[in-house]
Amino acid sequence: MTTPVVRDVPKQLFIGGGWRDAESGRTLSVDNPATGEELCRVADATPADGQRAVEAAVAAQAAWAATAPRVRSEILRRAYDLIIARTEDLALLMTLEMGKPLAEARAEVAYGAEFFRWFSEEAVRIEGGLTTAPDGRNRLLVTRQPVGPCLLITPWNFPLAMGTRKIGPAIAAGCTIVLKPAPQTPLTSLALAAILTEAGLPDGVLNIVTTTDAPGVIEPLLRGGQIRKLSFTGSTGVGRILLAQCADTVIRTSMELGGNAPLIVFDDADLEVAVEGTMVAKMRNMGESCCAANRIYVHTSIAQEFAG
Template identity: 50%
Template sequence: MQQIQNKSLLSFMVSNEAEGIAVTNPATGEVIGYAPVSAESDILNGIERASVAQKEWAAMPAKARSALLQKWNQLILDNKQELGRLMTLEQGKPLAEAQGEVVYGASFIEWFAEEAKRTYGETIPAPSKDKRLVTIKQPIGVACAITPWNFPIAMITRKAGPALAAGCSFIVKPSESTPLSAFAVAELAYQAGIPRDVLQVVLGETSRQVGGIFTTHPLIRKLSFTGSTQVGSILMQQSAADIKRTSMELGGNAPFIVFDDADIDAAVTGAIASKFRNAGQTCVCANRFYVHSKVYDEFVTKFDAAVQKLKVGNGLEAGVNIGPVISELAKQNIQALIDGAIEQGAKPVSELHQLDGLFMQPVVLKDVTHDMKIVSQEIFGPVAPVIRFDNDDQLIEMANDTIYGLASYFYSQNIHRVWKIAEALEYGMVGINEGLISTEVAPFGGVKQSGIGREGAKQGIDEYMDVKYLCFGGN
């Protein structure tokens, strides 16, 4: 791993596959390193240590925890280039995007370092003069998380930040595809002074094994998961046995809507940002485009022209906008959706080209209809199916016709329509004349089968705290 100059970021790595998991660069197929795997006994011992350490961590003044988190935030920012390069090597996204994720990930540590000092209770007016009623907030205890490969740093810091700020200890299992970034960012936490037993990164022999431990161990009080709805449902069922608190950020099928009164050029810019970031591999990516018939041809023409300018390649190369998809299976699934849509009557706006390796040409499909399979599936790739609509009521029905409810987007310059559509869309987040909506200061989360709970904002820390009611009598 000669491309990483700060070798302390790689201090966790093991030397061969007999000791750990091989991590492959999706752009080249090259093995770039090996991440350590913990035996089941080691994971169980780690949970015991986390439980002991949590009590001392929770007893620390909130201001002291805040100061350590601020140090961690600064170390992440100081190592932005190194962490970004490491992320591109193991995940594939363009270097500028990877460095942007590092900054985004750090923003959650900074935000919750500040929120650590603001976990206020309440004084409640009592029903009788001899009582005093108050509430206080206390950390849940040991929290754990399972995070995905598409945002290997930000999905960890968005959970670890509030957990640590609240006074919880925190154990995370990152994706086996992108564990190096997770271990590296944790190493910076240790350098900042956060105890190793308070923040742990673990990989098991299988994901199922670690998930089983996290959902059944009696000392773990909270599970946060980002991933598919199918796996989230299984984890919730397993966690129900001893009534663990859960947060779930699950699948999405985001509609991107362009009304006839929209600024088309602005809509195209927003569509590019929303759809093709991270090669279309994000849970809040625009997944299906609904465009009013009056502006359909104009939008499709301008959209495809912008898409054709996107450069596909190794994320470490200058000027690359779209890196590889994460695996051969992912590429096959995306291609199957494209082929199925074409068989059903959809047409690629520009000529299709098959690219080598895990690279895929970004594609705009026109003449797509709402009943096609590609419209109901989470594509998770650089493909944009565009559907016509004729009126608002038809649009709302189609946009809400999904089990998912994470993110949605629409473009309109009519304030009356803006309020009507924003309230009618059954989604946890709505981008209005904006294609990028994620920020640490706003609550991130979905409705329906896209999950429960919120991350970021002032709500994020409450996911890791219990409210305790105190009733004082005899006054």
């Protein structure tokens, strides 16, 4: 039986401030990884849906860029307060669709919400500069402007924090957004869209496209010339493909790609602290972390005691 926290989350695409079905009418299954049970179905976007999302972001860009920094700041702060107030519901939602322990889900709510609080404060501190030119006869004025519509692609392992981490700075800077969450964990992103709408975010500033056809939806958006910034967290292999697709239109990119992280324990280490730190590094978030230790090197003189 679907729980209230799942039932209350919108299941459609979020485009131009409205909830709408995929053009094809298709849906994708969201499953509980602990039981294999289907939690619900959400809209499965087509490339045409992705294009509509970009058009909505483009249409909203000029007005949003002209919106006062204080207004952008207060929207983010209200969203932060709403997330904190709904910690239990959001934590349960993440646990159901992603599988992490409830205690870790609660910690992610607190961690993810902080991005909105931080960027609510940064929105009113976007600085420029005024300096004398080297020839001494002129002055140079530097101002900062929004880069434009952004495409944000998030992974499944931290569905709330990866969303707020990317959405927060875009909103603060005056950029509109198309967010493509991982198909395994779309519910948290859809719940986040509802929260931002409640916080007063104007129509079209945030658009969410859930899909099982990421290559078909994403590539036309990157090659179409309307997206001006890509932020991607995921595998190195996919990152290479996205960078190539961004090249023709010279899209600015930010990439957080899969790591290859060793953990090293030297012979002078405090073993109790080292073992505890190793367990956290390897098993945090069930080991599904970009910086999780994938191999452990221990000095031979303490290797047996460390392993025991």
